[in-house]
Amino acid sequence: MATNLYQSLADEMADAIRSGRLPVGARLPSLRGLATQRSLSLNTVIAAYRQLEDAGLVLPRPKAGFVVSPRLPEPTQSLRQAPSPPSAPAQQAMMARVLAAQQQPGIVDLAFAGPRGKRFYPGAQLARSTAQVLRRAATTVETYARPNGAARLLAQIVQRGPRLGLHTTVDRLVLTHGAMEALQLALRVVTKPGDAVAIEAPSYFNIYPLLRSLGLRAIELPTHPRDGLDLDALEALLEAGGIAAIMAMPTVHNPLGGSMPVPNKQRLAALVNHYQVPLIEDAVYAELQFKEPLEPLAKSFDRDGWIMVCSGFSKTLAPDYRIGWLDGGRFAADIQLLKFHSSGAESRLLGDAVAAFLEAGNYEHHLRGLRRLYSDQVAHVRGLIAQHFPSGTSATQPTGGFLLWVELPAAIDAGDLFEQALAEGVVFMPGQVYSRGARYRHCLRLSCCQELDARFVGAIATVGRLANALQARAAG
Known part of the structure; x- marks a missing residue:
């Protein structure tokens, strides 16, 4: 069975469903009937229908074949304006x-x-990379890691950055214990207890305890399920003053899953540069965008270094290695020193193992x-x-x-x-x-x-x- 035959059939029927030519509840042709009509093998039609089912576009019905699934609408507005006393x-x-x-x-x-x-992590390949690094540098485990000691990994992060519009340098980066430490370091460098931090609503649940632990106040801003942070509300807040930092996920948001349109990211970068209020951009899901080539981060439009980027490899490659990274922008030197004082350095062995995997072109x-x-x-x-x-x-x-x-x-x-x-x-x-x-x-x-x-x-x-x-x- 040629892959392009069933894929072409599935795409054609998906387009008919999404355009409304095949309405909700419509019965699809029988498997054998469509195979005969299109001069296709039965296996080709079965594969196409299975793909439509996996995509949630059709449902199997006993003794009735397949029918077009009910439509699931998207949320259309932010709920931030709904009355909701803090709790x-x-x-x-x-x-x-x-x-x-x-x-x-x-x-x-x-x-x-x-x-x-x-299916989600290349564990066997990563294990081979780790063993290879250990064989070639057995003394690594007998030596204290130095800050940013995994130079190979830093070089790979720099090399991969342009895929997301990130043109960084090794001296702007710091390796962290996961992306959560990156977020914490970024906050600690630009805030002090009692400061207010603007965040999205809804926002990643761990942001709230993180802010509380640092003595910071969260100011929630409306966030659209599809278009992201309400930039008019943010601009009004910045104009009023009193905001020490902004935390946001413009690219593949948690929990909403959407990304800000590129023009909105440009405006966001322009706002933080104009008002000189740092933005901490959480980009942990950015490499998992469905669209290719990938859309750029807000950082790609940063003029004067007011945007910091936090990311890592836990969601895509090696969760237990806990390797995160932070591009500190204009705050990079202070962040590197704070990292050293806070938790020293990250494992060079694990950093070199991830670097070896990336260098091999597998990532x-x-x-x-x-x-x-x-x-x-x-x-x-x-x-x-x-x-x-x-x-x-x-x-x-x-x-x-x-x-x-x-x-x-x-x-x-x-x-x-x-x-x-x-x-x-x-x-x-x-x-x-x-x-x-x-x-x-x-x-x-x-x-x-x-x-x-x-x-x-x-x-x-x-x-x-x-x-x-x-x-x-x-x-x-």
């Missing part, structure tokens, strides 16, 4: 509940944003496969949500990564849904952990970075069934 203790309590639930044996974890399985091939895989999996999970969740549900259409933000009908409390799902062995991330208030009480985040096997599909169906019951109860 940090409730946010912390819910996060603690999620973490405890994830430790339960037999749980189906739809919450953890950590890929699991051999780009791995990333291309990963992007295709996550694009397919996100589409599949959107299809499952459309099939199982209540009418009125919407979900983001990510531009990269493996996270889906789901907005349920307003009558459904995601906290109640969380508890009911947990009782049936399923855990997801409730929307309440992504803000200090309750405006996201009817929202949740799902991770699509594991095998979409029968347990996973069954877990999505379970959450959908429970959500339908909660909606029926609220209506009754």
Whole structure:
């Protein structure tokens, strides 16, 4: 079976579905009938229909073949303006509940944003790179690592940077213990206790405890599910003054999954340079964009070094190696000194092992496969949500990564849904952990970075069934 035959057929039918020429509920031609009509093999048609099913565009119906799936709309506005009194203790309590639930044996974890399985990481190849480095420099493990001692890895980060519009140098970089340390170092260099930091809403849940630990105040700004940070609101805040820094994920946002349009990134960079307020750009998912060539970071439009970039290899290559990096812009020298005083240096062995993998040219091939895989999996999970969740549900259409933000009908409390799902062995991330208030009480985040096997599909169906019951109860 020629790959281009089934792919061409799948693309043609997908276009008909998305354009409305094949409406929701329409029955597709039978497998044998379409094979005869198009003079194709049965296997070719089966493969095309399977791809449409995996993309969430069609559903199998007993004794009826395949029908076009229900449409799942995207959220259309930021919920930041909804009344929501601050409630940090409730946010912390819910996060603690999620973490405890994830430790339960037999749980189906739809919450953890950590890929699991051999399809997602090149473990065997990375192990060979690590063994090779160790054989050639056995004394490395007997020597204290020096700050930025993994010169090979720094060189690779510099070399790869232009793919994202990042034209950096070794002296602007510092290796960190994961991207979270990079975020912390960037904050510590440009803020002091009591300062205010502008963040997106919803925002990555670990930002809140990080800011609290440094004695900083979070000011939440509206963030559109598709277009990102509201730049008009940000400009008004900058004009008013009193903001020490901004934290944002302009490229593949967590939890929303979207990316700011390139003109918006240009405006964002212009704003921070004009007002001379540092932007900490979290780019941990940027290399997992579905579009190729990759769209640039906001940093690519930085004129005077006011943007710092935090990233790493945990989401794409080596989670346990905990290798992050930070381009410190105009603050690079202070960040490097702070890193030394805080935690010394990162492992040269692990840094050289990752560098060896990158030098061999394996990383780009791995990333291309990963992007295709996550694009397919996100589409599949959107299809499952459309099939199982209540009418009125919407979900983001990510531009990269493996996270889906789901907005349920307003009558459904995601906290109640969380508890009911947990009782049936399923855990997801409730929307309440992504803000200090309750405006996201009817929202949740799902991770699509594991095998979409029968347990996973069954877990999505379970959450959908429970959500339908909660909606029926609220209506009754």
